[in-house]
Amino acid sequence: MSDLEKIRFLRQQVEYHRRKYYLEDAPEISDAEFDRMYRELEELEKAHPEFHDENSPIYRVGGVALDKFQKHIHTVPLKSLSDVFSFGELEEFLSRTAGCGNYTVEKKIDGLSVALIYKDGRFVSGATRGDGAVGEDVSGNLRTIASIPMTIPYTGYLEVRGEVYMPKASFEKLNAQRENAGEPLFANPRNAAAGSLRQLDPKVTAKRNLDILVFNLQKCDRSFETHAQTLDFISSCGFHVLDYRVAQNKEEVEEEIEAIGRERQGLSFDIDGAVVKINDLAMREKIGEGTNVPKWAVAYKFPPEQKPTKLLSIEVQVGRTGVLTPAANLVPVNLAGSTVSRATLHNIDNIREKDIRVGDTVVIQKAGDIIPEVVCSVKDEAHFARLVYEMPAVCPSCGEKVIRIEGESKTMCTNSACPAQRQRSIEHFASKDAMNIEGLGPAAVKALLDSRLISTISDLYTLEEGQLISLERMGKKSAENLLSSIEKSKEAGLARLIYALGIPNVGEKAGKALAKVYGDIERLFCATKEEISAIEDFGAVTAECVVSYFSHPQTRMLIEGLKKAGVKTKEEPVEKGGAFEGKTFVLTGTLPTLKRAQAGALIEQLGGKTSSSVSKLTDYVLAGEEAGSKLTKAQSLNIPIIDEETFLEMIEKAKEQSKNAD
Template identity: 55%
Template sequence: MNSAKERIEELRRQLNYHNHKYYVEDHPEIEDYEYDRMLRDLETLEAEHPELVTPDSPTQRVGGAADALFSPVTHPVPMESLQDVFSGDELLDFDRRVRETVESPRYVVEPKIDGLSVSLEYENGVLVRGSTRGDGVTGEDVTANLRTIRSIPLRLTRPLAFLEVRGEVYMPRDSFEKLVERQEINEEKPFKNPRNAAAGSLRQKDSAVTASRGLDIFLFNIQRVEGETPTGHAQSLELMKELGLKIIPFYRVFSDMGDVLAEIDRIGALRGSLPFEIDGAVVKVDDFEQRRRLGSTSKFPKWAAAFKYPPEEKETVLLDVEVNVGRTGTLTPIGIFEPVTLAGTTVSRATLHNEDFIEEKQLRIGDTVMLRKSGDIIPEVVEVTRHANDAKPFQMPKECPSCGAPVFREEGEAAIRCDNPECPAQRLRHLVHFASRDAMDIDGLGPAVLEQLMANGLVKSPPDLYRLKAEDVAQIERMGEKSAANLLAAIEKTKQNDLYRLIFALGIRHIGQKAAKLLAQHFKRMDALFDATEEEIAEIDGYGSVMAQSVVAFFALPQTKHLIAELKECGLNMEDLSVMADTRLEGQTFVLTGTLPTLTRAQAGKMIEEHGGRVSGSVSKRTTYVLAGEDAGSKLAKAQKLEIPVIDEGQFLEMLSR
């Protein structure tokens, strides 16, 4: 036991050291492979000796699901917001007010990170709680999610009795770009900016999702401390750094307000080149005793101000408009401009969003327009300042620029789309969806592997997956013979999938997994779907005219017929395999909510369908029963309001045993 304990402690020490070097100091000393191997050794030892697992172990960074509703946390020291100033004159007024109360103040100037303000609490050097700012007095407990951020130490370099620090969780620009790309592939609505992305990522119920988002943090305030008595802000920053915390970058201390203004200009000039987003610079009185004397208003501390940078705008000329076809089939017009420098980078392209945006702005090729960077990240057109002589408004194409298929715009939507399943521009998105868990469920075939297969010319469409050869896949980076064999076995296994999985995998607009299941159960064979009419499909309980139109339009495409023929030739199952045990639940609609004691929702849903019932995602007057477990939310409340019977797992199983 002693040798295992010693080895565990040594592995933790090394992993914490290298974690700090990589995520805080940005100076790794070992390769990722060596780090991962040590982490795996620690996981193995802790599995063998669970009594030795501690909360601050590097293996404990990603937990399970967080509470459905985050617990409230009261901040003993309020997490105050700062008063904004927008000009040098306003900042000089701030300095004048400070000097009316204290003599010879020194100011700390630091960048204002655009993220989500949080608090971290350490007891005896160990992280015990992390919370959001909330309204400044009451926040939310997000400890499990904050623990996933690698730059947050789970244990300080020395065990202070108590320490509470404040910082800003942010999403680096490169993490934001990768996240938006994944969201577009998965047909999810992308976040507008890194700040919203950071906030949304930190409030996930599953901390594993937070861990995948690449969040980071800068710490900038000591809220409470026992065992140390820093007398000023700069000193407290150095103390935090000494304790292993990642502090705000390139802060400086000045006595002269002219130097403060020069430093704000210097930070502003760096905005476009930083790997994280800032929206201003913060000016704080350094001395804590002077801060105490200055005090606070009902809203802001009187000893600090936040200088907000205005969005930089410049005129340029719209030279041309290109139309890109995205991974979801959406046609997006892209403006090509005379290059201008905005927020430190050269801009020559910007999205024009959609047809409505072009009409609203009355954009014409040759126009002079005002450009700016939204959130210092995304270039956008603010307005047309001068129309070019004799220029005509740009018109969106009637055919897909990538494949030539007709495009369409549904009523009530701004987007123009191409619905061709074989459109080259949509290949990666189609393949990612085709292989996803709810569709064909091809284990080990994620976006990264698919991108490599496409880059090596091995895959262009779903049928190509079933023609892959092990020797070709093995040549791909990080694959090898064993991984290639495992992947091909996983692909081969999906040939026996039920028909509904294939229907969902085709990516028919408006058709989710449940709707695909209804189609398979109703028509039984893939061939029957090619002959199905809109009226026949609309008669299916759970379908409407829009969904029926979408199905008929999809199966009318010659490209769909070609795709299905190829998949059939590859040996994929084309028939409904569902077996109904009996029809005792026929005509009954169930809504599942909360966590059941022994069944997952998927298991309960399958049992309902096997006995002739239907599972719905929303409560309505047509709902027969709501099957509720622990932590049931709004669906339970709505069922009670509509007086719909609510049953638990025991009552449900009793129904099936009669």
């Protein structure tokens, strides 16, 4: 057997046994045997890069990481459906389509729609729904989903649509891990699935245990008469297909929807409704499509799930800006796919209006992305014997008297030294979209504040390894990592810094706009209200907040501290007529000393651009170790390939030249 034959044989064997193990739960060989076979394949593939195949089972654990996703234009648009919320509305649809034959009724999975494309019996690519017309190519991530076949028996063109989801059990596990690691939690399985599928590194996706159910044939060389036939065909190709029932009339449709509703709780994945479609494909053509939605189908949406539970206590939390928010501590209940033990009560007016008292039986619900909320309380005899709830008169964190804002439902602590506010503002400063300091989650911030190692944001930049190691649960490795991400945050840039400061009303977008207009934090100290309100999308209130923030002496002290620490407080000007102006670079592989982001920043400083894919328009490919397909492509297009050393020389030369020109 030649090496190529051997590789082909092993690929087929590994894929077969992997399916037996993961999908059918019926392994035919031992784990050790499988591992041996897998490693042999891995080694052979390594020795023979010329036989590279992206569909090889070794990429099931995640292939090469990307800089960004490529756009994917859908051949058949991935439309959404019109929603109905009651049997009354459903009956309108059914009577409008009476005489169009029978219907299929399917579960509506609460996940993420994707299109999968096959040619010559092989998986070619897959993309997210996006806006329905254009999505993102997430092929590498889809390859990590065990139930997506890489080869199918049908060899014509085939495009199917499915819903990628995270099973409830995997979601619970993932959130538990994230909680331990101090990372933000996902609100629900759908968000978790979306976040996992849109990872640039497929190895991360591979660990998230995503699954897919296919529910529609988008395009195929073969023709069919009914939707049910297409589903059976897709199933015969080896896909996991959503089960369906054919219903003859209104009664059967409603019966099936009710049955799905009863099944909902016990399913391993989240659903948010049922889909009713006309089964006859020719009939669908005749009825046609609306501008955004087909006229031959509707989605029946289940009402948000509600559950009764007991309100154990009301806890008041102090936010970053000093607003006091009451939250309900509940006896844990399982609601819409996750365990809920806390729910928001919004504010005191809401509590009064619903007359919610500690000890009451309350009804909670979770609708979409919204955090669970208390809908109402049960007004039984015991309820009236309980105390009417009052907000605390003093801040639960600092003990200062709180104030009630006239005309608003807000209760606030205005003490600028309030520990809770301090904690929240440092958490915000470090958060991913702000300065992105990894390892500085709520637990770490609390430990640093409690041990008095820091009291303000700028203190973060004076931390030393010895101090960190003295903290509980902080090892040498995590101390080093934390210090290096604090160091890295100095380069976060002005836009992120402005957002990170936590100025009331100034979000990420406003931070970017201010950075663009002012370019230097110093200029913000003398910015006027009129100037700021003239910026697009800025109102008088936000302008007022910005001016007031920069008028505080504490702000001056804070910024001085940050500057002294070396935090970047200016936008780096792009050199006009820079040496790389008009040049496009593609970065690939691991460079010996530079991080990709650093190399990218250097290119941009000199007026160049970076792109994630090699094309005829690419001027240079900067390649490091383990450069993959981009390198091969560059070679085939005769594009100059440079290494880090050459790259740095080019920069040196450019600097020399601009010096001489001065």
